[in-house]
Amino acid sequence: MNFSRRNIMTLSAAALATTFPKMASAQAIGFRPSPIYPDPAIQILDPSFAKYRVASSSLEQVATGARWLEGPVWFGDGRYLLVSDIPNNRVMRYDEANESWSVYNANANYANGHARDRQGRLLSCEHLTRRVTRTEYDGSITVLADNYNGKKLNSPNDIVCKSDGSIWFTDPPFGIAGEWEGEKATAELPHSVYRISPDGKLGLVTDELKGPNGLAFSPDEKKLYIVEGRASPFRIIWSYDVGADGVKLSNKTALVTADDNGGLDGFKIDVDGNLWCGWGSNGAAGARPEDLNGVKIFNPAGKAIGFIKLPERCPNLVFGGPKKNRLYMASSHSVYAIYVETRGAV
Numbered sequence: 395m396n397f398s399r400r401n402i403m404t405l406s407a408a409a410l411a412t413t414f415p416k417m418a419s420a421q422a423i424g425f426r427p428s429p430i431y432p433d434p435a436i437q438i439l440d441p442s443f444a445k446y447r448v449a450s451s452s453l454e455q456v457a458t459g460a461r462w463l464e465g466p467v468w469f470g471d472g473r474y475l476l477v478s479d480i481p482n483n484r485v486m487r488y489d490e491a492n493e494s495w496s497v498y499n500a501n502a503n504y505a506n507g508h509a510r511d512r513q514g515r516l517l518s519c520e521h522l523t524r525r526v527t528r529t530e531y532d533g534s535i536t537v538l539a540d541n542y543n544g545k546k547l548n549s550p551n552d553i554v555c556k557s558d559g560s561i562w563f564t565d566p567p568f569g570i571a572g573e574w575e576g577e578k579a580t581a582e583l584p585h586s587v588y589r590i591s592p593d594g595k596l597g598l599v600t601d602e603l604k605g606p607n608g609l610a611f612s613p614d615e616k617k618l619y620i621v622e623g624r625a626s627p628f629r630i631i632w633s634y635d636v637g638a639d640g641v642k643l644s645n646k647t648a649l650v651t652a653d654d655n656g657g658l659d660g661f662k663i664d665v666d667g668n669l670w671c672g673w674g675s676n677g678a679a680g681a682r683p684e685d686l687n688g689v690k691i692f693n694p695a696g697k698a699i700g701f702i703k704l705p706e707r708c709p710n711l712v713f714g715g716p717k718k719n720r721l722y723m724a725s726s727h728s729v730y731a732i733y734v735e736t737r738g739a740v
Contacts, residue, residue, distance in 0.1 A: 421727040423706060425455035435688075435703045436732065443691060443700035446668075451733040453702070456722075457488050457495040462575070463724035464660070465552070467508035467516070468714035475714055477724045478505045480521070480575045488722075488729055490715065504569060504576040507552035507660070507710075512559050519550035521569025521576030526550050526561070526590070539563075539596045545582040549575075552608045552660055552710075554740075556615060558640055559592035562599065564606040566623065587620060589641065599643065603632070608660035608710065611636070612667055612694070613739040618643060619669065621658050629658040629676065631669065631696075649696040655681035656690065660710030664736040667694040670721065674707025683707065689723055704730055713738025 428434060433452040438444050460479040463486075467476050475488040476498055485505055487498035499505075504521035511517055516529040517538070524547045525540035538561065540547060549569025555561050565586045569576035587599040587606050600606075605624030611617065618634045631650040634643040650669070652658045655678040661671040673690040675681040687707045691700035706726040714722050718737040723730045 421461050422459045423455070423727045425458070425705065425728070427454060428452050433732075437701040437703060438699075439701055440693075440697060440699035442693065446664075446691075446700065446735050448733050448735050453704070454731045456493065456729050456731050457486070458728040459495075460486065460727050462709070462726060463729065464709045465505065465507040465519070466710055466712040466722055466724045466729075467510060468712050468718075468722065469510070469514075470714070470716065470718070471514065473716070475712070475722050475729070476508060476516070477722075477729060478502065478508065480504055480506055483522075490720075506569065506575070507550070507563070509553045509555050509561075511555050511561065512557070517553050517555065517561060519553050519563060521549040524549055524570070524579075526553065526563055538590055538594070539588065542583055542586075542588065542596060542598065547588075548581050548583055548585070551606070554609055554611065556611060556640070560640070561590040562609060562618070563588055563590075564609055564620065566605045566607065568605070568623075585624075597641075607658070608672070610661060610663045610669070611740075612663060613665055615640075619649060619661070619663075621661070623658065627678075628652045629656070631658060631661070631671070631692075633696075650692050652676070654686065656686050657707065659708075662711055662713060663739045664713070665739050666736060667739075668692065668699070668736070669694075670711060670713075672708040672710050672723070673701075674709075687725075689721070702732060 432449040435453045436447050461481040465478040473490045485499040485502045503523045505518045507519040509517045518527050526538045528536045548565045548567040551564045553563040567581045570579040584601040586601040589597050589599050603622040607621040607623035609620045620632050622630045629652045633647045633649040635645040655676050657674040657676040659672040669692045671690050675683040675686045688704040689702040708723045708725040711723045
């Protein structure tokens with residue numbers, strides 16, 4: 395049988411497993427792209443979002459076969475995406491040039507979030523070892539943080555590098571809550587957000603949020619946004635003003651409240667300051683995953699302006715491609731992509 399990769403991705407999971415056993419697994423999800431332009435999966439909730447939709451770009455499934463994808467990071471110098479498949483304890487690699495999907499790291503310490511530092515090196519949040527690491531150019535690993543005041547970190551989750559070289563990360567206990575995304579253990583520290591200064595010192599940013607998750611800076615870095623993943627009854631993105639010293643936070647304000655039972659997780663910022671948020675059901679009674687799964691876009695004032703409907707829940711995403719205008723969405727078992735008329739801020 396002669397199939398192109400594009401045709402492969404339209405096969406059912408069963409057909410995929412039969413025809414291409416090396417690519418498939420029990421978690422392979424069948425997907426059929428829309429033959430219609432504009433793609434109805436890209437929904438305009440406010441007229442201001444129309445300029446970001448590329449009318450002749452449709453949603454693509456570029457890879458499938460994972461258990462729970464998270465923490466995508468783009469390497470433009472190599473034209474590839476790295477993304478964590480946490481329960482499988484591996485990091486996967488999608489090569490944009492040849493559209494291949496392969497294992498990058500088969501023993502990833504149940505890594506979750508990733509970013510790149512100012513020198514382009516890989517930063518990783520590891521659940522199993524409860525630490526933040528940096529992969530050097532020669533492949534060796536440098537531990538950046540694994541404890542605070544002598545107590546073990548919980549399970550570093552998401553991470554971002556600021557223009558001054560400081561590294562900010564969230565540390566909820568999700569990876570030590572059970573055996574699915576790490577190893578069950580007792581938390582020694584409160585749910586917290588930390589900052590690693592350019593000289594390597596670890597400092598506490600805040601410990602007032604329940605289950606801090608995704609985080610990102612506004613394009614001018616004057617605001618820091620943090621998801622409170624265990625806020626009740628709904629998850630919240632909090633906005634903080636960043637002080638002139640680049641460290642101190644103030645003016646905590648609820649920017650986005652997922653009052654539709656949306657499962658806020660990771661998010662990224664575009665050059666206009668819009669928040670592109672991974673979305674899905676939070677599991678509450680009455681929540682409809684088929685209506686919530688995807689990416690919800692909010693303007694800097696917190697108003698919902700657009701939605702990208704996906705067949706799976708989206709935990710996290712990243713802007714990639716040569717022009718940083720291809721949105722890669724790590725979505726449970728699969729990676730989806732769509733071209734948009736904006737670029738990632740970082």
